[in-house]
Amino acid sequence: MAEKEFKKRILCIGAGYVGGPTMAMIAQKCPQYEITIVDINAARIDAWQTDDLPIYEPGLLEVVKLVRGKNLFFSTDIDSNIKKADIIFVSVNTPTKTYGEGEGKAADLQFWEKTARSIMNASESDKIIIEKSTLPVRTAYAMERILNVNTKGIHFDILSNPEFLAEGSAIKDLENPDRVLIGSRETASGIKARNEVVDIYANWIPRNKILTSNLWSAELSKLVANAFLAQRISSINSISALCEKTEANISEVSNAIGTDSRIGNKFLNASVGFGGSCFKKDILNLVYICESYGLHEVARYWESVVKINSYQEKRFVKNMITLMFNTVSGKNVALFGFAFKANTGDTRESPAIYVARHLINEHAKLTITDPKAIGNAKEELKPYLKEDISSVQFTENPYEAAKDAHAIAILTEWNEYRDLDYKKIFELMEKPAFIFDGRDILDHEKLFKIGFNVSAIGKPLMKHF
Numbered sequence: 001m002a003e004k005e006f007k008k009r010i011l012c013i014g015a016g017y018v019g020g021p022t023m024a025m026i027a028q029k030c031p032q033y034e035i036t037i038v039d040i041n042a043a044r045i046d047a048w049q050t051d052d053l054p055i056y057e058p059g060l061l062e063v064v065k066l067v068r069g070k071n072l073f074f075s076t077d078i079d080s081n082i083k084k085a086d087i088i089f090v091s092v093n094t095p096t097k098t099y100g101e102g103e104g105k106a107a108d109l110q111f112w113e114k115t116a117r118s119i120m121n122a123s124e125s126d127k128i129i130i131e132k133s134t135l136p137v138r139t140a141y142a143m144e145r146i147l148n149v150n151t152k153g154i155h156f157d158i159l160s161n162p163e164f165l166a167e168g169s170a171i172k173d174l175e176n177p178d179r180v181l182i183g184s185r186e187t188a189s190g191i192k193a194r195n196e197v198v199d200i201y202a203n204w205i206p207r208n209k210i211l212t213s214n215l216w217s218a219e220l221s222k223l224v225a226n227a228f229l230a231q232r233i234s235s236i237n238s239i240s241a242l243c244e245k246t247e248a249n250i251s252e253v254s255n256a257i258g259t260d261s262r263i264g265n266k267f268l269n270a271s272v273g274f275g276g277s278c279f280k281k282d283i284l285n286l287v288y289i290c291e292s293y294g295l296h297e298v299a300r301y302w303e304s305v306v307k308i309n310s311y312q313e314k315r316f317v318k319n320m321i322t323l324m325f326n327t328v329s330g331k332n333v334a335l336f337g338f339a340f341k342a343n344t345g346d347t348r349e350s351p352a353i354y355v356a357r358h359l360i361n362e363h364a365k366l367t368i369t370d371p372k373a374i375g376n377a378k379e380e381l382k383p384y385l386k387e388d389i390s391s392v393q394f395t396e397n398p399y400e401a402a403k404d405a406h407a408i409a410i411l412t413e414w415n416e417y418r419d420l421d422y423k424k425i426f427e428l429m430e431k432p433a434f435i436f437d438g439r440d441i442l443d444h445e446k447l448f449k450i451g452f453n454v455s456a457i458g459k460p461l462m463k464h465f
Contacts, residue, residue, distance in 0.1 A: 006032060007033055011038065013038055014089075016044075018132055036081050037075075055344075057170050089132045090116075090119075094111070105288035128159060129156050129159070131160045143158050161218070167340075167346055177205065183216070184212070186214055230283055230309070231302075233273075237309070241458075243458040250270045272312060272313060274309055275351050284306065324407060332430065333409065334367045335409050336410045339372060339414075350411075352377070369397065408425070410436070422450055426451050435455070
């Protein structure tokens, strides 16, 4: 049988939370393209070729199974796939720097630069290179300089196509996005390359949802979008602290302001804090960029969004300790949820890490339960446990976690936690029994009637003593 002829060969370098789902969706919607995902992590590439994918995302496995082996392929052979590709998406990790200039704020671009050099060295023909990683504004200029100083006579067009996916709903977001943004140089070559990428997405996305811009606007838009979303969370969380002091109810306040069409109701749920790989990292990156241009007042404004988030995490734990008679030493505390949000196994920057770490330092005994994030939770806490691993237990069964617990802290808004038999849980616990609802997802009146002492973010305290 003759090998199938594909219109174009698309390569994605990086098989993580962005690259994997994005390429799977393009493969499903564009059977005329050959899509290959490469990564240096062989175990991750192997996992993509099983039914136990390296990341959990609702609906992802079903999409992968439809296209895997047909027009979606996985490999660790980076150089040969670079050579064959017409279009390359770069989706490598860009964490916050932990060393040197910009430590704690700037993006660490070492993996991105190594990838750019690999592309230059392996290429034998002109290519379109698309930034999919979240990168500081004007990073594309550096990539252009690296790639287009080659001596092979090869031309590279650098584009920015930032992702705006929300973990837990990535497949829905990819299938029906609010918008797709593609930035390029405003040159004849840049616009031609941009139109080629527009044509890929136009296979399933209406043209009026595909936005085009200059390269720098596209790069900056990603950072700004995440900064604005995080700002809303920090804003409502700051008001939740005021609600607790004044006996106002944060849910009622959120509803009242969210019905204003100028404000809207998205991202107005008070909680223990935001997490994930993007918000904190991108805001600090924005802060660093502002500082580097001398915009110190702007930098301080955005830095305050991160500070409020840290304050909310600390306030939550302090409240737990205060209400449990000013000590949690030797007490059993069950943490319901460790993922930074529901419908994902991702624990990066999860508020649960801070809560768990602080409770461990206070000599509490923890039992952690989560339907998808137990493996990642163990890895996150390993550096803090050292030799004392007996102070933390893990289980996927919330009833098991609640047995003999003095308190439960709801740290992830998993739907299954709303529907548990809390009367049964109350009977399993030590008394007085506490519930600290860090996501405001439970029926607090019902819990109080069962016998729980209930402390919820931004709500009046309900206690029996």
